[in-house]
Amino acid sequence: MIRSSALPRPGQTRIGHGWQLILADLALILFLLSLSALPAAEAESGRHLAARAVQEQKTRETAEPEVAAAQALFRPVAGGPSLGDWLRAQAPDPRATVTVFAIHTPGAEAAAWARAETLAQQARAAGTQVRTIIAAGSVDEVYASLAYDQTIALAIRPARRAS
Incomplete structure (x- = not known):
């Protein structure tokens, strides 16, 4: 042992x-x-x-505004439906929000704003919540994204009120 x-x-x-x-x-x-x-x-x-x-x-x-993944995208084309008509053809969902994106080249800010405002008015007329994001870029383009952004938008609003 x-x-x-x-x-x-x-x-x-x-x-x-x-x-x-x-x-x-x-x-x-x-x-x-x-x-x-x-x-x-x-x-x-x-x-x-x-x-x-x-x-x-x-x-x-x-903290930056977040954009949810798009459920559907709308790009205005000649002879195509308006954003309002396109939204009426989509399945209605109260949680969905339309985000209008306007990308502009230097000097084209006013034109981008006018095109974005036109799309936003069409979306509001269709009864959808709208927000608009305008940014500088290398090409001029305007498009709309239909996504489940409502919860994100509601989370951002109280933070803006407190500021």
């Missing part, structure tokens, strides 16, 4: 390792106290701690 000096003999207790458990317990207690003090410090001062405030500011700055 081989005996190891690392293992205590029956009836003996291990000596010398109790301080490690005590230190681990104290570290855990200190961590929990520090963690519980954070909300108390915010409540007393009435302001967010610096790290949280910076993180919230970055979130606000980088």
